[in-house]
Amino acid sequence: MNSLSTLLPSPTTLAALAKIGLLIGGLMTAAAYLVLLERWIAAWVQDRRGPNRVGIPLTKIRLFGLGQPLADGLKIILKEDFTPKHVDKVLYNAAPLVILAASLAIFAAIPFGSVLPPLNIPGLPDPVPFLVAPGLDVGVLWVFALSSIAVYGVLLGGWASNNKYGFLGGLRSSAQLVAYEIPLGLGLLGVVLAAGSLKLDTIMNAQAETGIWYAFAQPLGFLVFLVASFAEAARLPFDLPEAEQELVGGYHTEYSGIKLLLFLVAEFLHMITAAFLIVIMFLGGWHLWGVTGSGNEVSWAGAFLRFGVLSAKILAVIVFFMLVRWSWPRFRFDQLMNLAWKVMLPLGLANLVTVAAVEEFRPQLVAALGAGPASWLAIAIPWAVFFVGWIAAGVFTPSGTDNRPIRARGPLDIEHDLLEHELAGSR
């Protein structure tokens, strides 16, 4: 008996495996259905109806097109997986694996709910959190490290394709992601400072306890993080790495069949990760005033209510991502870099300094003004900085578009000036 129990995995391992299974299944299904949602929203925005025919196979039941992901998936899996002759075989095959593995591994540190009520299983510490790797103290760092590794997938794919479009896509991607990781990190640092922890579940709990989501407490950080996560997920208006009109498919131009599928799934996982992070760090995670309560004492209904609230918020953020796609044109590359280095970086720094100052002097504020006014002031100051920073960014940043009169620039004009100069000299 004793020898058997040592052979069996421990309850903690089993719980982790169960969570991994649920998470990967859920994420893959979500990615497939988000493709359908994306196509629906694209269609609705363009006054079309979108895919609404595919229902249950071999029947006439249509189900509003809910069978579409199955058909799409089958189609792309059964397609020929063609490897061009001119690619670097090893890297070409490794790239989709790297990007998908990294995008999935990120979710080890991302909580997808609150906690379960006590289960009283011997060997399993209660309460069981909705998190694959509970107690991972470097949660946020893990997320960032792996999202940076996912960039390697893009780079490898672009490089190994030995194709100019793929190469340009990979180049653009590296420049863009390196540039936007800085504002992303700055937006995040504010939250980490305020919550005092790198664990994402602790960050959520901190928001639930105070009832003040960090989007309200740090509006500037939220803005910077939101814009940067659009860029990190390479969604429009920041989809330069795969700008179809310029680069065919960008880094995945030379891919087909299931390898392309892996890239596309990873792309949707990036968007889901971005939505998770936005919701967990700035929009209160599973917390909703007067509905979910706070703390770790939950009933079964409460646990699933929190899961539902979190999922609803994430879905809302993803729908926002998809609406933005159809609202703004893509940035030019210099505008993209301008925005990252000349707007987002200073704004992120301003936010960080403000948050640090507020958190540093909070005890003194509470002592001088009392708890109520002090917490109001702690919210008012970041908002003041937000408006000042926003207006300053609008007024002082160099405009991304060259608004000088057309005749004040251009080679034609310079030629003309030279000619006039010569004429004046000969006179």
Add this chain to the structure above:
Amino acid sequence: MKPSDPGITWLEEKPLGLAERLYLPLFIQGLTTTARHMVSPKVTVSFPEQRPQVGNPLIYRGVHRLNRDPEGRVKCVACFLCATACPAHCIDIVASNSPWPDREKYPESFQIDELRCIFCGMCEEACPVDAIELTSLLDLTGKSREEMIFDKEKLLSVYDMTKDAEPMKSATLGGTL
């Protein structure tokens, strides 16, 4: 032409105002447009179940038909004007002496290759007796090339099928007959 040529009108882009530089007003404007289109009525027609609205059946150029006169005989007098006018050479007529006293010839066989036809409507314009017309039928399908060569009976049956929905254009437009 020099840049200083008086014939050139230089258009200058307006400098961005404060609202535009702050980005939010334009942000909201863009999102409102998107949201409005999200909920606006859709223009797509769910085709097999729902027929598309043909703007004006009188000028729509769909499948051909051969009209019948009030006695039910084919109107065509086998003058070959349509076959001559046809730029795609898709009309094939075999003429023969008319069994009726009111005309000299009639088409013994009248074939239109619908796969060759470019639906330009010149046959309809050329016809002196308004015998050939283009209907507003737009879903023209078949399983073989042979099936898509419409003979006289088929073209007359198109007339029988569409005569109630689409009266002869000759009458409506004050035609020649």
